[in-house]
Every structure is written in structure tokens, then in C-alpha cells.
Amino acid sequence: MYTATSLNSSDLLAMFQTPTREDFFFSSSRRCIWVNGPVIVGAGPSGLAVGACLKRQGVPFIVLERANCIASLWQNRTYDRLKLHLPKRFCQLPNFPFPEEFPEYPSKFQFITYLEAYARHFDISPNFNETVQSAKYDETFGLWRVQTVSNIGPVPVEIEYVCRWLVVATGENAEKVVPEFEGLEKFSGDVSHACDYKSGESYRGKRVLVVGCGNSGMEVSLDLCNHNSNPSMVVRSSVHVLPREILGRSTFELAATLMKWMSLRMVDRVLLAAARVMQGNLQKYGLKRPSLGPLELKNVEGKTPVLDIGALAKVRSGEIKVVPGIKKFSSGKVELVDGRILEIDSVILATGYRSNVPSWLKENDFFSEDGIPKNPFPNGWKGKAGLYAVGFTRKGLSGASLDAISVAMDVAKNWKEETKQKKTTMAAKHRRCISHF
Ligand SMILES: Cc1cc2nc3c(=O)[nH]c(=O)nc-3n(C[C@H](O)[C@H](O)[C@H](O)COP(=O)(O)OP(=O)(O)OC[C@H]3O[C@@H](n4cnc5c(N)ncnc54)[C@H](O)[C@@H]3O)c2cc1C
Ligand SMILES: NC(=O)C1=CN([C@@H]2O[C@H](COP(=O)(O)OP(=O)(O)OC[C@H]3O[C@@H](n4cnc5c(N)ncnc54)[C@H](OP(=O)(O)O)[C@@H]3O)[C@@H](O)[C@H]2O)C=CC1
Numbered sequence: 001m002y003t004a005t006s007l008n009s010s011d012l013l014a015m016f017q018t019p020t021r022e023d024f025f026f027s028s029s030r031r032c033i034w035v036n037g038p039v040i041v042g043a044g045p046s047g048l049a050v051g052a053c054l055k056r057q058g059v060p061f062i063v064l065e066r067a068n069c070i071a072s073l074w075q076n077r078t079y080d081r082l083k084l085h086l087p088k089r090f091c092q093l094p095n096f097p098f099p100e101e102f103p104e105y106p107s108k109f110q111f112i113t114y115l116e117a118y119a120r121h122f123d124i125s126p127n128f129n130e131t132v133q134s135a136k137y138d139e140t141f142g143l144w145r146v147q148t149v150s151n152i153g154p155v156p157v158e159i160e161y162v163c164r165w166l167v168v169a170t171g172e173n174a175e176k177v178v179p180e181f182e183g184l185e186k187f188s189g190d191v192s193h194a195c196d197y198k199s200g201e202s203y204r205g206k207r208v209l210v211v212g213c214g215n216s217g218m219e220v221s222l223d224l225c226n227h228n229s230n231p232s233m234v235v236r237s238s239v240h241v242l243p244r245e246i247l248g249r250s251t252f253e254l255a256a257t258l259m260k261w262m263s264l265r266m267v268d269r270v271l272l273a274a275a276r277v278m279q280g281n282l283q284k285y286g287l288k289r290p291s292l293g294p295l296e297l298k299n300v301e302g303k304t305p306v307l308d309i310g311a312l313a314k315v316r317s318g319e320i321k322v323v324p325g326i327k328k329f330s331s332g333k334v335e336l337v338d339g340r341i342l343e344i345d346s347v348i349l350a351t352g353y354r355s356n357v358p359s360w361l362k363e364n365d366f367f368s369e370d371g372i373p374k375n376p377f378p379n380g381w382k383g384k385a386g387l388y389a390v391g392f393t394r395k396g397l398s399g400a401s402l403d404a405i406s407v408a409m410d411v412a413k414n415w416k417e418e419t420k421q422k423k424t425t426m427a428a429k430h431r432r433c434i435s436h437f
């Protein structure tokens with residue numbers, strides 16, 4: 001620890017060269033740490049990617065992560081049978097390809113193995129069990145103050161980090177969305193969110209209401225079928241279901257290729273025409289399509305189209321029953337908006353996720369109320385006063401990688417300029433010091 005009395009000029013010089021978390025002082029209740037470089041909040045794919053890009057530029061940083069591991073969404077909040085939806089080349093992080101032996105659509109366990117290798121390769125060691133509670137720009141000093149609670153030891157410790165740059169990498173899926181339903185408190189069976197679903201093993205033989213028909217709702221319903229349980233899936237509005245592949249090529253890749261030649265709306269038309277040929281009309285199964293096309297809807301509302309990996313066949317066969325919106329719950333039952341009453345044993349809420357940025361970032365210029373940068377891709381990564389965002393592009397892992405490269409380049413440029421200036425100032429002071437003696 002550096003204290004006022006133990007500081008000498010070479011310590012000061014060292015401070016601007018190497019350390020990333022040097023304790024300046026202890027106050028009675030809160031430890032305060034100066035960070036010579038950016039503070040990155042979140043150790044998911046986005047935080048790791050920006051860390052890796054900064055390492056390559058020689059910029060020190062720290063990563064703060066509330067969970068006890070990297071990529072906690074993938075490790076703790078996803079089901080066992082999850083596979084990446086997009087081909088692996090669209091999901092790799094900068095400067096570190098997937099192993100060749102990985103399949104085209106890696107499993108979540110392979111993806112986690114990859115991310116762990118990524119963190120090791122770039123020597124990224126996040127501070128785990130440390131939740132950012134608040135981050136505020138201090139206009140007087142031109143610095144960010146980032147307040148955390150660390151739960152490593154027997155008692156929680158409050159820490160304040162002070163830094164010039166703040167990189168928000170907490171993700172579009174930081175918190176689960178749990179809607180309120182009339183009478184749910186009277187429902188006697190178990191109610192959980194898709195983020196806690198691991199497999200259908202414990203649902204064998206049960207009647208399960210899956211609320212929501214995004215990728216989670218569809219895949220949980222499919223997995224339930226595969227474990228001989230009996231899912232009813234709530235589709236309260238509309239949904240785009242697309243085949244994962246068209247003519248042997250990934251639908252996502254086809255869309256990305258077509259986007260080079262046509263407008264987004266034209267690409268949507270091509271995708272819908274192909275889906276129509278391959279899937280037929282889905283309305284008769286209760287799956288109405290939204291009025292906006294799949295890519296336009298993703299851009300405008302952030303709603304991801306379902307890439308079908310088998311749920312549609314189960315809908316057709318009647319193994320997954322599609323039901324309309326929920327009116328209310330009662331003991332062991334749900335009443336639907338069409339008046340039907342179903343007897344059910346369990347409810348799984350596949351009702352989506354949201355960003356948590358508004359709960360801790362004291363700023364309302366760059367981020368909107370829903371915790372996503374106001375400027376759409378590709379202009380949503382840089383805010384004012386050293387604030388950055390990575391992974392809020394609604395473009396999955398490929399968007400996160402692009403952000404990470406832009407953010408790291410910009411931070412590195414600024415860090416190098418500011419550090420050079422500080423070193424020059426320090427060196428001048430050092431010389432004055434020596435001449436004084
Ligand atoms: C089930 C599921 C499957 C998906 N599949 C794909 C796919 O196949 N392809 C694709 O491109 N995208 C997919 N996605 C999208 C997903 O958002 C990205 O894959 C990726 O996880 C985004 O990375 P991230 O680092 O931005 O966010 P996250 O992975 O969510 O990481 C954010 C991290 O920040 C931490 N954090 C949050 N708040 C705080 C705080 N206050 N203090 C400290 N730490 C905090 C979290 O604990 C977390 O570890 C999927 C999403 C889900 C939910
Ligand atoms: N293999 C993969 O790659 C997978 C990827 N993912 C990704 O994770 C992200 C999150 O997906 P997901 O968890 O499916 O969340 P989504 O936000 O995509 O879907 C939420 C669903 O819940 C419905 N819903 C919300 N509130 C209610 C309510 N009160 N009553 C009835 N229905 C309700 C929504 O309906 P409405 O549209 O009417 O609001 C929608 O159908 C997406 O980007 C997705 O692509 C998820 C699973 C697998």
C-alpha cells in the first residue's frame with residue numbers, strides 16, 4: 001500500500017507504469033483504490049474481449065465481476081442442452097479463434113471452455129464476487145468513482161475505485177424479467193424462470209406452462225418434450241420462427257451476406273419467403289408473425305427471431321401445445337385469455353431479460369431508461385468523459401467483439417497520451433527533486 005509517508009518519486013513513477021490496483025488510502029469505512037487505466041464492469045464475453053484487446057495494447061485495467069466466475073450467464077444461468085445459435089465464426093472473440101475441432105455450433109460447455117482459455121491466454125484475472133453498486137463521474141476531478149461491495153471475505157467490504165475510463169460490459173441480459181400475474185401467489189406448484197432451468201429431468205410426467213416463445217421458451221419446451229413432460233407454451237402476441245439453416249447454410253450467415261447487396265427489408269422478404277417454403281404457414285399452429293420482418297424487428301425492438309432447432313416439429317405434432325395469453329392463475333390452474341382453464345403442475349417463465357445499468361450508473365445522457373445506449377450500432381460504444389459500452393448492440397457476440405475492438409483502441413490512445421504526459425511531469429518533478437539535493 002502507498003501512504004503519504006512511504007511515497008517516493010520512483011514509487012510514483014511506478015504507479016503510472018504498472019500497478020492496476022494500488023491502494024491510496026483506507027478510510028474508516030471504505031477502501032479507495034486508484035486504477036491506472038479503465039475499470040471494466042462485467043467479466044462476460046464483452047468484458048473479456050475488451051480486456052484482451054487492452055492487454056495487446058499494454059494498457060492496464062481491472063475487471064469487476066459480481067459472480068464467482070467468468071461468463072456467469074453461460075455458466076450459471078443457461079440450460080444444459082444449450083448450443084450457440086450462430087455458426088462459431090460469428091461467435092468468436094477478437095484475436096483467438098475457436099479450436100478447429102469444435103463443431104459448427106458449439107455447445108455451451110465448449111463455449112465456456114473457450115472463454116476460460118481466452119481469459120487464460122490474455123492473462124485476465126477479474127475481481128470476482130464484487131458487485132458494482134454505483135458509478136458516478138466526478139466533474140471536479142474529471143474522474144469516475146466506482147463503488148462496489150466485495151463479498152470475498154467473511155464480511156462484505158465496500159470499495160471505491162477511482163479511474164479515468166469506465167467500460168460498461170454488464171450485458172443486455174443482466175437481470176431476469178419476471179412479470180406480475182393475477183393470482184400467481186395462489187398457484188400451488190413451482191414457479192421458476194428459464195435462467196434457472198437446467199434440464200427437463202425433474203419435470204418428467206408433469207404438465208408445464210412455459211410462458212414466452214422466444215428462443216428460451218421454444219428450447220425449454222423442446223427439452224421438456226424430450227424428457228417426456230407435457231408443455232403448453234404461451235404465445236401472447238406474435239413471433240418470427242426461422243429455420244436455423246436455409247439450403248444448408250446458416251440463416252444468420254445468409255442474412256449477413258445478403259445485407260451486402262440488399263436493403264434490410266429486402267433481406268427480410270427473402271428470409272420470410274424461404275421460411276414460408278420450408279415451414280409452411282405457421283398461423284394455424286398459433287404462431288402469428290409480427291408485422292415487421294425478423295431483422296427489422298431485431299433492430300427496432302431488440303426482439304430476436306427464433307432460430308428453430310426442433311421445437312416447430314413438436315408444435316406440429318402437438319407435443320408442444322401453443323396457448324394464448326394468461327388471464328390469471330389459481331391453485332393448480334391457469335385461466336387463458338380465451339377463457340380456457342388448464343390444469344398445470346409447474347410454470348417456467350421464459351419471459352426474457354433486461355439490462356441493469358440504470359440501477360447503478362448515475363448518468364442519463366448516454367444510456368436510455370432501458371439500460372441500452374441511446375445511439376444505435378455502430379455508434380453506441382462511446383459516451384462522454386471516458387465512458388464506454390461493450391455488448392449492447394443487439395447483435396450478439398459478433399457485436400460485442402466489434403465494440404471491444406473500438407473501445408480498446410480509443411482507450412489505449414487516450415491512456416498512452418495521458419500516461420506520457422504524467423510520466424513527463426513526474427520525471428520533471430524527479431529531476432527537480434534530485435537537483436534540490
Ligand atoms: C440463453 C442465451 C443464449 C444466447 N446465445 C447466443 C448465441 O448463440 N450467440 C450470440 O451471439 N449471443 C447469444 N446470446 C446473447 C448473449 O447476450 C451473448 O452471448 C453474451 O453472453 C453477451 O456477453 P456480455 O459479456 O455482453 O454479457 P453477459 O454474458 O451477460 O456478461 C455480463 C457480466 O456482467 C456481470 N455483471 C452484471 N451486473 C454487474 C454488476 N453490477 N457488477 C459486477 N458485475 C456485473 C454479470 O454477472 C455477467 O457475468 C445468448 C443469450 C442467452 C440469454
Ligand atoms: N441457443 C441460443 O442461442 C439461445 C439464445 N437465446 C437468446 O437469449 C435472449 C433472450 O431470449 P428469451 O429468454 O427467449 O427472451 P425474449 O425476450 O426473446 O422472449 C421473451 C418472451 O416472453 C414473452 N413474455 C414476456 N412477458 C410476458 C407476459 N407477461 N405474458 C406472456 N408472455 C410474455 C414475450 O412475448 P412478447 O413478444 O409478446 O413480449 C416473448 O415471447 C435472446 O437474444 C435469445 O436469442 C435464448 C435461448 C437460446
Ligand SMILES: O=C(O)C(=O)Cc1c[nH]c2ccccc12
Nearest residue numbers: 085252298304305394395396397
Ligand atoms: O441469440 C442471440 O441472442 C443473438 O443475439 C444472436 C443474434 C444476433 N442477431 C441475430 C439475428 C437473428 C438471430 C439471432 C441473432
